[in-house]
Amino acid sequence: MSISRTELLQAFDGLLQPERFKDYGPNGLQVEGKAEVTRIVSGVTASLALIDAAIAAGADAVFVHHGLFWRGQDGRVTGWMKQRLQRLLGHDINLFAYHLPLDAHPQWGNNAQLGRVLGFSADAQFGEQALGCIGAAAFSGVPALAEHVSQLLGRPATWVAPDGPAQRPVRRVAWCTGGAQGYFESAIAAGADVFITGEISEPQAHLARESGVGFIAAGHHATERYGAPAVAAQVAAQFGLEHQFIEIPNPA
Template sequence: MPQIKDLIAHLDRLLEADEFKDYGPNGLQVPGRDEVQTVVTGVSANGPLIDAAVEAGADLVLVHHGLYWRGDPQQITPLLHRRLKPLFAHDVNLAAYHLPLDAHPEHGNNALLAQRLGGVNARRFAGIGVAIDFDTPLTIEELTHRVRDAVDGREPLVVPGGPDTINNIGIVSGAATDDVLTALDEGLDAFLTGEPAERAYSIATDANIHFLAAGHHATETLGVRRLGDLLAREFGVRHIYVDVPNPI
């Protein structure tokens, strides 16, 4: 069985984790047993995901949103204790990759969303995001349908403030409402994120751009699932993706 240190070193290199100034630590956050046979992936390191991972016999829980964030209390709170206890009790590793996984040009959340939307000419947008063009212009109804399919059926919030025909879109998963301003600066017709802020509505309607929000969780399932599949292929581990439903 592969060693945890080898899996983490591989992911650190692949995602260039050291290149990012992030809101929390990337890489191994909780050490456990040395050998890995089963990897459970999920979006966020919450109690239900960790419980499901333990039940599945995980040696490594690999997530996008980890346990530690800048500004958190310095002590182990009851909330953190609830999440750490099953990991310690069953000697399970936990690793997280946040911005590096959003930004990766091949395996990242935004790159994979762009692929699912069927765009061309993918390019870096707003730091960690992706902008794409469409070979054939879309209506807002057609774009909404593509976004819904891209996030496995989650109905997006749509502010149809832009032009009748949509030639391009900027994508930043998670909570990135203000990157709609970058989309405006770059002359894009539409912008997609996950979790909206209230000001998005008036920005879209006043500035003539379509704004879509398909859910913070829903827009960030693809990258971590891809990492689990890569580890299964390259290290021969068993990969199980666990989706803990989250409407936000």
């Protein structure tokens, strides 16, 4: 089975509704390739390694969370940008990228899928553009939750417990994938006992200790590796297309 590039773009746009979001770069078709698509490769980031793996897999389209173009970047096609574009254009591969819309989809997005993996169900949203999720949990404290997260995501988490007793029970957990450490104060205001995201910056450690709310940084890549394959698999199944998720390891 195959569908046109235009039909595939309409399917992704219809599912993810990028027009709803104020984002850091263009969502949708970033690089135009073949007019007909039979095989989709999904991945987290449009790196050279992913593009080369997609070429080896015979992909007509690559679907990612982190595309090639971001607001404020150098617009010259040199170095790494030339290499990535050269591979895509030389093999006539379409590149589809969705950033915040892929984080936010209530069923197939990064936040929903991270919740599924960790066993959490969101009952409310919070933060800018309502990207953050919050729901019920039952853990003895931040250390127990951090161990749970580390085991399920397959990498050690960085965590900070509040000052005072380390085993304060966790009954409400908030999460937002990737580099969402700036959502910590919104998570606190939403009533979280712990906030889970991908990265931690210097201020969050102090805020966790002083606010009584724990903070867990589980890895940018590790928290955002579930949405792209979920969306691509859903659309591929809808049209009878082939789909393969290719993992490019990233310690960040």
